[in-house]
Amino acid sequence: MSTLTSYATLAAYLLGPLMFLVLAYRLITDPLKQYPGPTLARFTDGYVGFHAVQKRLHIATYEDHLKYGTVVRQAPNRLVFNTVTALHDIYLNSRVTKSKVYLQSLLSSNQPSMFNALDRTVHSQKRRAVGQLITERSMRSFEPTMTSQIRVFMQQQLASSQKAEVVNMTRRCQRLAADIVGHLAFGYEFNTQTADTNAIIPASMKWNSYRISVYMAWPFIRVVDPVVRWFGRKQIPEFFQTLRKMIGTRMSKRKDAAHDIYDVASEEVTDTTSGEKTAGLQGSDLWSEASFLVMAGGTTVSTLMSSVFFYLSRHPQVYARLASEIRAVFSSGGEIAGGAQLSSCKYLRAVIDETLRVAPPTTATPWREEDVYSAALPPSDEPFVVDGHLIPRGTAVGVSLYSVLHNPAYFQEPFAFQPERWLAPEGGKEDKDSEEARALMRRAFAPFALGDRACAGKAMAYLETSLTVAKTLWYFDFKTAPGAAGKVGGGTPGRTDGRHRADEYQLYDIFTADHDGPNLVFRPRGEFWKELE
Structure with missing residues (x-):
C-alpha cells in the first residue's frame, strides 16, 4: 500500500x-433542528456563502422566505426573519449586539471600527465620537462643501448633455459620493469626478465590501484570503498608499482646517443624557473610522442616488410630479439648499423613501447575537425571544432588509414603485384602515436598520440625495438612453434567478450593493444651465 x-x-x-x-x-x-430551511444550510455556511459569491444572497433569502415562511434557518447557527415584530425584537433589544461574524470584516487591521466592534462600550465610545460628524447639525456646517461637489456633478452633466452623451449614472454617482465623503472623512479632495488620479477609491470601496460580504457569509473561506489578496496585489497596495497620503496631508494642516473626522471626532465627547465625558478618537482608531466612513458613505449613498435616477427614468408620472414640485418651490438652482424649503418638498422625500424601500443600499442581513461580549453588561437569565421564538444563546439572528421591505403583509404590490404610498391623501381625511396601514409600513421601514447599531449616516444620505436630485431636475430634463443601452440596470424577462423584473433596479449583494446604470441622456432645461458656467 x-x-x-x-x-x-x-x-x-x-x-x-x-x-x-x-x-x-x-x-x-x-436546538435549531425544528426550524425550516434549505437542507444544505443545516450543515454548512457554504449555502449562504455560495449565494454571497454570486452576489445574490438577498434574492436567495427572499425566495427562502417565500418557500419556508417568516423564519428560515439559513446556516447551522443562523436564523433569518422577515417580520416587523422580529425587526423590533432584535434591533431595539438592549441585550443584543453585533454577531461575531462581523469579526470577519477585520480585513486590513486588527483594530475594530464602529462597524465591527462587538463590545457595546467600545462601540458606544466610537459612535459618540464619529456621530458628531454626521448629525443633521453637523451636516449644516458641511453643506457648503457638499454643495460644491454637487456643482461639479452638475457641470459634468452639462458637458455630457452638450455632446449628447449617454451617461452611466452608477459611475457618476459613485464618483460624486466618493468626492463628498473624502472631504468629510479626511478633508481631502479626491477629484474623481474630474480626473482619474484617485479612481482607485470607488473601485476599492466595492472590492473590500465584496470581500467582507463573502467572508461574513462563509467564515471558513477566509483561509483563501492570501490568494484573493494576490489577485488584488496591484489594487490593494495602491489603495492603502492613497490612504496614507490622505492621512499625512490632513495631519500636516491645522486641526480646524476642515470639517472632518480629524477636526470633530478627536474632541472630548459629552453624553447629553448622563453628562459623562469620554475621550475622542486618536491615532489608528481615528483613521480606521475615517477609512470605514469612506467605504460605507461612498457606496450606500451612490446606490441610493443611482436607484432614484433609475426609477424616475422609468416612471414618467413620478418624474413629472417631482419635477413640478421642485420647479414650483424654488426660483433658482442656487436657492436649493438644506432647510425649510427643501423639507417642504414632501414628494421628493416620498420618492427617496420609496427608493430606499425597493432598492435598499445595504442588501446584507445585519446579524445580531445575545450580548456576551460587554463587560459592563451584567449576566442575565432573561430569555432572548424573537417573534415568539426562544433563541438559544450563541445563535445569530437577523432580518433581511430586502425581504421585509418587499413583504406584501406590509407593502401592497411590493415590487411596484409607488411614492404615493408614503403620503396621506390630498385634500381629504384618511380613513382609519389606511392610516393604520401607513403606520405599519413605517414600522417595517428600516433601510438604515434600527437601534444604536443602525447606520449613523442617515442624515447625510437624505441631504446629499435630496440636493443632487433636486438640482438635477432644476437644471436638466433627462430620459432613458435609446436602444439596448437604456435597458441597463433593469432585470431581464425570462430569467429564473430572481432578476426577471425589467422595472426593478438590479442590486448585487456585496454587503452594501453593487449595480450598473441606468444609462440616461440629459438635456439642459431652458437657460437655467447658464448658472453653472
Whole structure:
C-alpha cells in the first residue's frame, strides 16, 4: 500500500466518525433542528456563502422566505426573519449586539471600527465620537462643501448633455459620493469626478465590501484570503498608499482646517443624557473610522442616488410630479439648499423613501447575537425571544432588509414603485384602515436598520440625495438612453434567478450593493444651465 493510500485510509478512519457525529447532532439534537430551511444550510455556511459569491444572497433569502415562511434557518447557527415584530425584537433589544461574524470584516487591521466592534462600550465610545460628524447639525456646517461637489456633478452633466452623451449614472454617482465623503472623512479632495488620479477609491470601496460580504457569509473561506489578496496585489497596495497620503496631508494642516473626522471626532465627547465625558478618537482608531466612513458613505449613498435616477427614468408620472414640485418651490438652482424649503418638498422625500424601500443600499442581513461580549453588561437569565421564538444563546439572528421591505403583509404590490404610498391623501381625511396601514409600513421601514447599531449616516444620505436630485431636475430634463443601452440596470424577462423584473433596479449583494446604470441622456432645461458656467 502506498504512503498516499495509507494517509487517505487514516483520514477516512478519523474523519468518518467525526462527520457522522456532526450529522447526527444536526439532525437529532441540534436546538435549531425544528426550524425550516434549505437542507444544505443545516450543515454548512457554504449555502449562504455560495449565494454571497454570486452576489445574490438577498434574492436567495427572499425566495427562502417565500418557500419556508417568516423564519428560515439559513446556516447551522443562523436564523433569518422577515417580520416587523422580529425587526423590533432584535434591533431595539438592549441585550443584543453585533454577531461575531462581523469579526470577519477585520480585513486590513486588527483594530475594530464602529462597524465591527462587538463590545457595546467600545462601540458606544466610537459612535459618540464619529456621530458628531454626521448629525443633521453637523451636516449644516458641511453643506457648503457638499454643495460644491454637487456643482461639479452638475457641470459634468452639462458637458455630457452638450455632446449628447449617454451617461452611466452608477459611475457618476459613485464618483460624486466618493468626492463628498473624502472631504468629510479626511478633508481631502479626491477629484474623481474630474480626473482619474484617485479612481482607485470607488473601485476599492466595492472590492473590500465584496470581500467582507463573502467572508461574513462563509467564515471558513477566509483561509483563501492570501490568494484573493494576490489577485488584488496591484489594487490593494495602491489603495492603502492613497490612504496614507490622505492621512499625512490632513495631519500636516491645522486641526480646524476642515470639517472632518480629524477636526470633530478627536474632541472630548459629552453624553447629553448622563453628562459623562469620554475621550475622542486618536491615532489608528481615528483613521480606521475615517477609512470605514469612506467605504460605507461612498457606496450606500451612490446606490441610493443611482436607484432614484433609475426609477424616475422609468416612471414618467413620478418624474413629472417631482419635477413640478421642485420647479414650483424654488426660483433658482442656487436657492436649493438644506432647510425649510427643501423639507417642504414632501414628494421628493416620498420618492427617496420609496427608493430606499425597493432598492435598499445595504442588501446584507445585519446579524445580531445575545450580548456576551460587554463587560459592563451584567449576566442575565432573561430569555432572548424573537417573534415568539426562544433563541438559544450563541445563535445569530437577523432580518433581511430586502425581504421585509418587499413583504406584501406590509407593502401592497411590493415590487411596484409607488411614492404615493408614503403620503396621506390630498385634500381629504384618511380613513382609519389606511392610516393604520401607513403606520405599519413605517414600522417595517428600516433601510438604515434600527437601534444604536443602525447606520449613523442617515442624515447625510437624505441631504446629499435630496440636493443632487433636486438640482438635477432644476437644471436638466433627462430620459432613458435609446436602444439596448437604456435597458441597463433593469432585470431581464425570462430569467429564473430572481432578476426577471425589467422595472426593478438590479442590486448585487456585496454587503452594501453593487449595480450598473441606468444609462440616461440629459438635456439642459431652458437657460437655467447658464448658472453653472
